[in-house]
Amino acid sequence: MPRFRLAAPLALLAAGLLAGCGDSEGKFAPTCPQIALLAEGADLTRFAGQGRDILDRVLEGRLTGIDGTCQAARNGDLVATLRLRAELRRGPAAQNRTAQVPYFVAVLDGERIVDRRSFTLDATFPSNVDSVRLTGEELELRFPERADGRYRVLVSFQLTQDELAFNRRTAAR
Secondary structure, three states, X not given: OOOOOOOOOOOOOOHHHHOOOOOXXXXXXXXXXXXXXXXXXXXXXXXXXXXXXXXXXXXXXXXXXXXXXXXXXXXXXXXXXXXXXXXXXXXXXXXXXXXXXXXXXXXXXXXXXXXXXXXXXXXXXXXXXXXXXXXXXXXXXEEOOOOOOOEEEEEEEOOOHHHHHHHHXXXXX
């Protein structure tokens, strides 16, 4: 079974960002895994109570991208280093100026999930500011030597059933 290690939190997008360059010995960079945001989970809308009006919104969020690099480790493993970018906005129903937003990173081999880890983005909204842009902590993914592009990495907010249903309803419009 492949070995994966996810270090300190943060998520990911765009394999193009991870198509690293060659090393100092003139070797080509290894093939990086495809890394993407899960479409249904890249947006978050939290409501207060059962209402679904705009005035009932506590928090809105969007995963906006992933910055990263990809390189071969000395032992031949592939190391992808990633940093997630997100935007959060307080809604009219927000009661405080902080938010904790869970997200996950999943590694797939074909359609099979071989590793999945959960993390949290912590936000503090300064006085008179209702929108913040966040850059998460660095996340390191290790893949076995000769992974040859067989793995995919998906990142998503960790949504409740209601939040996922809301995303599906609004995406259908």
